[in-house]
Amino acid sequence: MRIRKSKRTQPRKRVTVSLSSDLVRRLDRQSRSQGATRSSVAEGWLRAGERQASLSALERELERYYAQPVEPGDSGLSAALGKAARATAPGDERLSRRRPS
Numbered sequence: 001m002r003i004r005k006s007k008r009t010q011p012r013k014r015v016t017v018s019l020s021s022d023l024v025r026r027l028d029r030q031s032r033s034q035g036a037t038r039s040s041v042a043e044g045w046l047r048a049g050e051r052q053a054s055l056s057a058l059e060r061e062l063e064r065y066y067a068q069p070v071e072p073g074d075s076g077l078s079a080a081l082g083k084a085a086r087a088t089a090p091g092d093e094r095l096s097r098r099r100p101s
Helices: 021-034 038-066 075-087
Strands: none
Touching: 021 038, 038 075
């Protein structure tokens, strides 16, 4: 017996967006290479950008949290947690306080 897999797609809305010609060229090139529509490639780019913006906002929020003043006696733990948060921030050089190697 063969099981059918169906993709559930969200309802689509048509929008009009003005883009620079160089971005349209890149969009067309990418859609041709993937065998996909402009819309699907643009949606992927938008979703990736939104994901990255959310991660960046979370990293800033974590950094602000760990930079808050701490209760007396908790400074060692706070410093260690702040250092760990900066060290694990993916690819964001401004969060790192380590000296260049």
